[in-house]
Structure formats: C-alpha cells, structure tokens
Amino acid sequence: MSNEQVKSPTQTPRRGFLKTAAATAGAAIAAPTIIPSSALGLDGAVAPSERVVVGGIGIGRRGGYDLSCFLPQKDVQFVAVCDVKQKRRGEVKKIVDDHYGNQKCATYRDFRDLLDRSDIDAVLIATGPNWHSTAAMTAAKAGKDMYCEKPVTKNIAQSLILAETMRRTGRVFQAGTQRRNLPHFAFACELARTGKLGKLTKVYAHPMGMKALMSGWLGPEPEPDPEVVDWDMYLGPAAWRPFNKKLLDGFNFEKGGGFVGAFSGGGVLEWGSHCVDLCQWAVDDCPPPVQYDPPKDGELVARYENGTELIFREKGWIPLGSCPVRFEGETGWVEAGDSGKMVLSSPELLAGREVAEIGGYPATFHVRDFLDCVKTRRQPKGNADAACNAHIACHAANIALYLDRQVNYDNSTHEFINDEQANRMRSEALREPWRL
C-alpha cells in the first residue's frame, strides 16, 4: 500500500502547524546520548528513542549520494521524502524502503507538510540551490535541524539572515561542505590556522569557472499536472517564469547571484562554496575579505582586513584533483585537492604525522559530524556562521565580477562602502508567498 501523502493543489493550505507543533510540547524527553561511539549509534543497535528521525527534501543526484551516507548510520531513521517531482518521490521512497525492508517511507509534495511532522528531528535539504536557504530557514522555524547542500544562499542578505535565523532558533545547521570533515583538507587548514606556515599571505581557491548560471526565461512549454511536477513549488522563491523542462535540472537553474549579463555570477558559488569555504577555514573563519578586485588574467583577488589575499583562480593549476586550495605563509605553503593528496613546501610540516589520503569523499564523516551535533548541540564543522562568511566572500566576488570593478565591503555594517550599485546586489526579493 502506498504511503503517498501528497496534497492536491485544490486543498487548503497546509494543516495547522500550530496544533501539531504544540503537541510535542508535553512529550517526555527521550534519553539523550553522549559523545562516545557506543552512545552515538556507531556501535550495535540503537534504541528507537535515541535515533535521529530524518526526512529528505528534494533528493536528486547529489541528494541521493547524501542519502547513501545517512542510511547506513545506525542511529538514523529516515522516514519521509518530499519532492515536487512524482517520479523522484517514488524513486527515493524505494531506496529508503529497500534499505529498511518495509514500505514506511512517507512521501510529500509540499515540504511544509513534512516539516509539520513532530516526529521528524532533522531534514536533509538537497533541492536545487534556488530553494536551499528558504527551505533551510523554514525548517529552522519549524524546529528542525538540517543538513543543507551548497551553495546555501543566493546572495549576501540570505547568508546573513541564515546565520541569524539558525542562531535565533537554536537549530543545528550543517552546510554540505563535506571537505571540512576530510582529514587532508583539515590538516592543510590546520597548518594555516595554527601558524605553521608563518603569517598567511595568500590563500587560493579554484572555483572552476566564474561565468553565468542564471537560467533566465526559456520558452514556455505545456505545464505538467502538479501531481507529476509541481512547477509552482519547483520555482518556489525564484521569480516566476514559464514551465520549461530544461529547467527541471537544478544545474540549469539559478545558482548564486543569478545576475544578468555576460559576466553573471553563479559559477563562483558552485565550487566556491567549497574551496572558498576551505580558505575561510584556513584564515580561522575570520570575517570575509573587505576588498575585491575585478578579475584579471583569470584571477580575482580579494583582501582580508589583515592584508591576506584570497585569490579566486579560474583556470589551470595544481594536479591535485577538483577543488584544489593552496595556502601560502611567510615560511611555507601547502596545497590540497580532491585527489586526497597534499603537497607541502617542506616535509617537516608533517611533523612525523601521517594524514589519511582518502580523496574528496566520502561525505559520511560530514554526515556523522552533523548527527553527533544534533545530539550534543555542538556547532558542526559546516555551521551556519562559517557558511555565511564563505558565501559572502563568494557573493562579493560575484558582485566585483559583475560590476567589473573593485568593491569594498564593511563587515561591521555589511555594506559595500559608498557603492550603491553593489549594495543593491546584496539581496533579491523572493517570489510570493515566500519570505525568509
């Protein structure tokens, strides 16, 4: 029997959030668990009361990979999936049901109905980037913790509000920046953060292209039955445009700034949300750079308050796989990439340590970090503040790229200094009825 719980479009809005949420208020507390592996569900069977009950929102290609990291965790009970596409709802339900050997994974078309479920502790958000921050903030306000794929935000304002919302709501947020939990990247960042390279002078990120990912407005095609593809929910907070199936692939839809023009932003965010994030970690997660030059010879140079340069490189570079980073200090340097390898200016930097070279994956460590933090309420490695700072750096770079001139950012006011055009590009209205 199907557990499909999709509302028809003619139904009144969602059922009363107030009622269902209030119902949890008097629930007796389940026994929490602690850090040691046995209590975190890493060993043996985990009592139902100690499991993290998870629902998935928008589980596609990337989300499917994330799901494959969640499902084997013994303390996870994946109970529901939401998607605007009927086909994918069914596919993901089958994966989950096959894993548990039952038919219990519920399906939803409207993620707010999934969020209404008081039994769900956390959500995996792997929609297209257009939805990420809006869905994340809606989930936070519904009392859910979340693992949210990147790019997390579409602009500077969203980045700031995301961090503020997670703080205000007390939720655990993990951006899908899994490299923060990979040993070789962590080691490289540690060298930079702890002064082993001397005073940092330059950190390099490789966004792999900085061109437009703005979908615009393609020719209209007949809109499918919302039961099959709910186009209105797919668009969500994005400005309206007619249905076109080419846009159903998140990669063809808006990413990042979505600015208009030959040098539109977006590309910076796709990979920058990883490699710039690592650079931010290398500079000890300080506020983002304050000055951004326009790109020149394939490089966009930004400067932190202390003079350290963050260099976005568009082409070429080191043979260490995708997402390469390089951190240069006055006495040494280190490079790392998705191959799992590191190159160091001196082997002495290893200080006799061996660092596991496990490549850019798996993301399991990152998922595990998230689940542990759901239980302990610590801040995970890809927390909202860290994600906010890294995304602001990318968005500000996008703006310099679009305006093709230097922009200067004030981290205390979150304004570009004496720059109205840049300031206007810090935010973008959401389509009705969505708000942050």
Added chain:
Amino acid sequence: MHTTRPCLRTFTLFIASIATLAILSVAAVPISAAETEAELLAVLRSDAPGGEKAIVCKKLAIHGSNSAVPELAKLLSDPKLSSWARIALEVIPGDDADEALRLATQTLDGRLLVGTINSIGVRQDAGAVEILAARLQDNDPDVASAAAVALGRIGNDAATQLLQQALQIASGDVRNAVAEGYLLCAERLHGDDKSGAATEIYDEIREAELPMQRIVEATRGAILSRNEDGIALLMETFRSDDKKLFQLALGTAREFPGGEVDQALAEELTRATPQRAALIVQAMADRTDTVVLDAVLQAAQTGDKQVRGSAIDALKRVGDISVLSPLLTIALDQDAELAQAAKDTLAELPGEGVDAKIVAMLPDARGDSYPLLIDLVGSRRIDAVPDLVRALDHSDPAVRGAALIALGETVSLEKLSLLIEQVVAPKRAEDAAIARQALKSASVRMPDREACAAELASAIGRAPATTKTVLLEILSDVGGTTALQTLATSAKSSDPELQDTASRLLGKWNNLDAAPVLLDLSTTAPAEKYQVRALRGYIGLARKFSMPERNRAEMCKQALEVASRTDEQKLVLEVLKLHPSVAGLKLAIVAQAIPAIKADATAAAADIAQQLRKKGVDVSRLMPGA
C-alpha cells in the same frame, strides 16, 4: 571551533542600509547608468515579451532610480511579473518605492498582496505600520501572517505594540506568525541594548500558547537578555522535561557570555541524570576559556560510566598537565572502554609541559605504567629515542614491543638504523615481527624517501636471507627511484627468493616509473615465469594509468613485440579496447598479422572503431568498408 559570527544586529543593519541609500539614490548612479535606465524603461512600456521585461527588472534592480518606480509598480498586479518587479522595487532607495508598495496593498489580494507585504517588511518601511496593522486583521491568514512578520522586521515601538496586542487575540497560523514577528522585535531590542524590554517580550511569548519552537526561541532570548541573571533560567531549562528545551539549554550554555555560568554548569552536572550529564559536560568543555576543569575531571574519574566516558573525551579539549596523572590512572582501569577513552585523550591532551612530564616519568615507570607511557611517546610523537632504546632491553616483551612501535612513530632518518638493526639482527626472535612493523611505519613516513630507501637498500647485503625479502617489501612501500632500482637489481639476482619477491613487488608497482624496468625484465629476468610476471605488470600499467593515448599505444606496441604467449597478447588487446584511440586502432589492425590472435585483434579493431565512431571520430580511412 572558532567561527567569527556576523553580529546579532546583522539583519537590522543590512535593512537599514537600504533606507540610508535613499539619500544617495540618483546622484550615485552614473550618467551612463541613467541612460541605460531610459532604455530599460522603454522596454517595460513596450509590448515586449514577458521574458524581456523580467530581465529588465533585474537590471533596474541595479540601475533603476525613482524614475523606474511607476513602471515597476504597474507590474505588481501581474502574476507573472510581480516577483520580478519586486526584485527592483525592494532595493531601489527612496520614498517612491515605499509609497508604490504601500499603494499596491490597497488593490492587491492573495499571494500578490503577500509578496508586496513581504517586500515592505524587507524595506522596513516604518511608514507602512498602519497599513500592516489593518492587514493583521485580514481574513486571509497568509496575508495577516505576512503583515505580522513584516511588522516584526520593522520592529519600531508602534509595530512592537501592535504585535503585542495581536498576540492576545490571534489564533492558528497567524498567531504563530505574530509570535515570530514579536520575537524579531525582541531580538532588535536586545541588539540595541534594551535588554529589559526584550526580556519582557521573551517572557510573554514563553508564557503564551504557541508552537514549541517559538517557546524555544523565546527561552533562548529570555536567558541571554537577562545577562548573568539568566543563569537561573538556563539551569531551569536544563531541568525541563521537554527534550527541545533541554537541547536549547545545551546550545545556549555554549553561547552564554562571561564566566559565572561555568560554576553553575558544574553544579548542574552533579544534579543531572547520567544521560543528561553526559551531554552537559560536553557543553562545559566547549567553553574552553572559562570551564571549571576540576568538575570535568571529577566527572571523568568517578560516577556513571556514560558520564565518565563523555568527560574523558571532553578533556581532549580543555585538559592540561594537571589532568595527566588522573588520566594515566584511568588508562589502566579495568574497564577497557574507559581505559581506551583515556588513552585516546592522553594522545591529544593539550597543554605545555605534558610531553616533558611524560618523558620525565619514564625512568621510574613500573608495571603497566611503563608500556602505557611508551605508547604515549609514540602516539604524541615525542622525541625520546634514548629512553625508547633503553626500553628495548627490558625483560617484559610488552615494554619492548611498545618501545619498537614508538620508535616506528618517532625515529628520524638519522636514527633509522636503530630499527633496521632490530630487523636485521633482532636480539630476541619474538620481537622480530613488531620490529618489522615499526620499521615499515618509520620508513613510509620519512620525508626524504630516497635517503630512506638508500638506508634500507644498503642493509639488504648484510641481512639474512629471510630478512632480505622483508626489506624489499618495505622498500616497495617507500617507493621512489632508489627503491625501484633496488628491486630491479634484486629481480635479476641469483637468489631465487629475491627474484620472486622483487618481480612480484615490481608487478604491483603503482606508478609509471616502473614501466621501463618491467619491460626490461620481461626479456631479461632469470626465469620465464618472472618474465611473464614483469610483462603482465607492464601491461597492467598501460591499463591502469592516465596518459596520452599515443603513449599508451606505444606501451602496448612494445608489449606486443616482446610477448611470446597469446595470453599476454590478448591482454594488450583488452587494454586497447578499454582505452579506444586512433593510435590503438592502428595497433589492433597491425596485430591482425599475428596468426594466433588474428580473430581477437580483428574483433578488437571493430570494437575500438565502433567506440571511436560514437565519439564522432572518422575511422573510415583505417577501417574501409566497416
């Protein structure tokens, strides 16, 4: 983890800056931009398709001035273009845009009205408070909810008062939205150093009938806005029966400012149930600057096992030399899990002087303490080679074994010979296996692998027969030119065992540097079986590694030239099929001249040609008629 947080007032400042820009509006836009604006507005006034007008709206968001507002305002009632128009109207500075949005609320309804109200909220238009007050009473709960949140975004006295009143009478989803808006007002007050007023709001919401998440948010605010007086409420929250509130306390404890709360947490630790105490001690340890270390240590030493385990783990972050001795005691506890937890923490224990203290304890260590301390020398990478060497003569095999492993973790290249000698000429046969393991650990971490390989290679000559192969295995793990050449020489030696081991290791060599060595051995190795092994290794390199296809084809060609058996010839064809290229196709065609594999080569050529055609490569000249 330290992360610089955007300040609490971030949102307020961000929004306020849009209003500030009003002063700059027209003058700040360059003349060229103004010209652009005129062209853009012409598009909006025309019959251009919606898609063009949409993009114009995006451009006006950057270049539009007050002149653009009337044209944009006309689109607010258009379901397709309203959201595009608001992209511009939300950021164009000045009263005109505010007024246009306010005016639109008089005629719009449903979603379009909700969107317009949302934009008013984003702009924090204080002049719209009266309009929003009316909309708070709207029959459409979505409209009323939007108005409530917009009032919260505005957050001035009037808006705050309206939300306070609304909280008394609103119901359902609207009530939830009113609480959200009201909380935003409180956040703003807190950020503006009006903590007392903020606390009143938080308390009001805490007492109201609302979804638990709103209660959670209000409780956090109520704790933090009270400053040090909030400690009591924090502790009360720790004792809540509700899981969400307990979790909130765990998070809020970590962000609570000052040092007074730490003592309260230490006391709470002793009162809480074991399950909760285990989590509280983790929160305590995240307050690294002010944690009451004695309380964490005490929890690590006695009491419930779950709490002890968590506290021992927490000491990784906040422990120092003062907890070294207690942890050493726990590390020898009969409970294996706790003992291991203590060892894990000892391996990472921060603090100056820890390493020196461990070394200082070595001479007087007795019983189980001795190997434990030696283990720590290894896991903490402490340079204490003389002490470890002394331990190698100890009567207890556990001590000797620990010393060997620690040497493997710490010895430098200059002292590598110490371990080599333990392998080549072990004093006790029972230590040989551990010595080999230690030598391997040390060798693979040496920064200068060529120098390391040279040391190992030079030892082969004086090593007994059985140990020679061990050294070859380690050389294989080290890698590099010296190791490769040593293996090549050994493969051609007169010792059958060395021939066997060396050719096997070369066959598994994991980079292309081995290619010429293997090709050479495929004809010069002392026995045919080793020649075959070398050739197969060579073909394996051609199959496994990324390289220009021309180079791969050349390797395959060389392999075919030396291969005397059809098995290896067929392996070459498999490589060509796996990496289809024009050069490979040519070679497969040439291979058709080898009678024993003619049919296989013909099939391989067809396969390669088909794969190339799929990639759009014209192979008609090479495969006429195919």
